[in-house]
Amino acid sequence: MMKQFFALVRGHSHEAAEAVVDRNALVILxxxxxxxxxxxxxxxxxxxxxxxxxDQEIVQFKKLVARIEDLEQxxxxxxxxxxxELAREAAETIALLEAERDASDAAQKTFGTEIERLKRIVRASEMRLRELQRGQxxxxxxDSTQRLRESAPGSSLSALRDAEATLLRxxxxxxxxxAAAAAMAEMEQSGDPAAVSEKLAAAGCGMPLKSSADTVLERLASKIARPA
Structure with missing residues (x-):
């Protein structure tokens, strides 16, 4: 019985931890x-x-080579x-310098190989990071869209519907x-004799009440055509 109880506690703890991780997955990411x-x-x-x-090792290697050449001469x-005797002492020094030169050359090769490997790792990691950032x-x-959809029965979309209804109203x-203003204007004009006369004149019933550009041009043209 106690085993089952402890299993139940562990199960609840595990599910609670998973729920916390799921709720905060974006923050964790x-x-x-x-x-x-x-x-x-x-x-x-x-x-x-x-x-x-x-690079420092390469510079040191070049110095060693130059010193060896100078001592050999x-x-x-x-x-x-x-x-x-002096020649033997110099030869011993040359032997030590050659050993140091060979060690430097081997270190350069190892270092160069390792640097190229590290460069490849960094480049691949940078590509994966950019992919992660795009995915994020x-x-x-x-997540923002889903939160809006999840809140649709509540305030978000309800506020949108309210705003649309207000705009429609x-x-x-x-x-x-x-429409009321147009109707008022129509009623005012219907009881005004001057407005009725203007409406009839505009419809071509009788002489026009106002001069138009065409009537002005016709009048001036007739003056020009009239003999002196």
Whole structure:
């Protein structure tokens, strides 16, 4: 019985932890992406340091080669002069420098191979990070959309419907006001003799009450055509 009780407690704890993770999955993802970006930035710095150290090793190697060449020339000169003891001392120094040169050359090769491997890892990691960042932006947009859809029975879409209804009422009221104003103007004109005369004249019934551009042109043309 106790085993079942402990299993029940562990099961509830596991499900509660999963529910917390699910609710905060986007926050967790953002932090994980930041952690990945920090790790890749640290890796880039490490590769840059390794490249700088390898460059220093190359400079040291070149100095060793130059020193060996110089000592070899001087050793040959000492042998030619019969100064064998001095030549032996120089030869021992050359042997030590050659061992150091060979070690530097081997270190450069190992360092170069490792640097190229690290560069490939960093480049691949950067590509994966960019893919993660794109995916993060997509899931963030989807999450916002899903939250809006989940809240549809509540305030979000309800507020949209309320706003649309208010807009419809405003438009309807404005149309009613415009129609009432037009009707009032029509009624005012129907009882005004001057307005009735203007309406008849505009319809071509009788002489026009106002001069138009055509009537002005006809009058001026008749004056020109009239003999002096």
């Amino acid at each position: 953002r932090q994980q992406v930041r952690d990945c970006a920090d790790a890749i930035a640290a890796a880039r710095r490490a590769v840059a340091i390794a490249i700088a150290q390898n 001087r050793t040959v000169a000492a042998l030619e002069q019969g100064r064998n 932006r997509i899931v963030a947009a989807v 405003l438009r309807t009221r404005q149309k009613q006001i415009d």
